Amino acid sequence: MIGLLFNTAQAQDWPNLKKYQVANANLNPEVKHRVVFMGNSITEGWSAARPDFFASKAYVNRGISGQTTPQMLLRFRQDVIDLNPDIVVILAGTNDIAGNTGAMTLVQIRDNIHSMVELAKANEIVPIVCSVLPAYDYPWRPGLQPNIKIPKLNDMLKKLAEEENVPYLDYFSAMADDRNGLPKKYADDEVHPTKEGYVIMEPLVEEAINSVLNQ
Template sequence: MLSLFQTKITNAQDWANLKAFEQANKSLGTPETGENRVVFMGNSITIGWSAKVPEFFNDKPYINRGISGQTTPQMLLRFRQDVIDLHPKVVLILAGTNDIAGNTGPMSLEQIMDNISSMAELARANGIEPILCSVLPAERYHWKPGKKPDEKIPLLNTMIRQYAHKKGLIYLDYFGAMANDKMGLDKNLAEDGVHPTRKGYQIMGPLAEAAILQALERRP
């Protein structure tokens, strides 16, 4: 059993958790001719989608690359391995809520936006159409009280939307379809107020697929 000190060293050596999908990426191979491969980049909200609504991903060229708890600097660090090197046509970037929670330390909204922008720029530079997703609503974080996500998430989403419009990118507005009057998620959409239920993902699914279709139509 690892000591606390050894665990901290191990985590520091793979801070972005590059090992998580290393073997899966190797076994995936390059897309087949005509395959409209799509990568979902994100955190626990993204990876939880495969667990709660697996049929959304079944028999589709959708690849889930969410890692629980991750922040935008961690995603940016693994973006080449877990997105670019998989040669998708489209990537959905859903990130920022864990940054606001401070999972890897203090982050300003501007710093979060910088990392999201960098992922979008990397995608476009490699012929991948990025879809920038709004951060999902959250009235509070049960694991990090006092972070005021009900105030900060709408501000970050405004920044993401403005950047997307400025750069001619697709903005996928989950927030507008799911937020209640307290800028959070109702219990039927997220029992803990953060992670979607099956019903929550069923709202997100058609929105994501419409955005993917739009992104594919933009490509040559």
């Protein structure tokens, strides 16, 4: 019965809109040059692994573990647009490939990210489209060949960014090993970055953010 109640509640808030409602309401509206990080566990875990990276800047972490692009798209207005940022950093897609909320094609993943890009631009927010991080395999769902699918998706995301004239941030090239995987020196489970992995990512994203702010 408890499991049934949990599943019913989860179904009623599939995108997990409740998670950041209070935090959003408590944000200082006067902060300038706010940057929202939209993503999944890779983004959410960033604050725990490297809290100073977010605490010392106008950065807002809106990652939710396990989420896929359709879930992010549903909460994009509440967790990004309504916060009035200058920039949104979109890092998404690996959980779609893993099938966390059902089967998704690469085109469908790209299209959901495209919709987030369009929403951001329509609200005068600059979207930074990030490559999906490398993954050789998913420990929780092996055999889906993310090492083959992620590079293909990244090529599509890079083309999307070029067509929309928005920044593309390539984490993949800086972190992938010769298997198109994420080595253990950056992620114990080869999917979720450790502090060492985020240390690689931080200067890359800050360069992209500063480039936008300096334009």
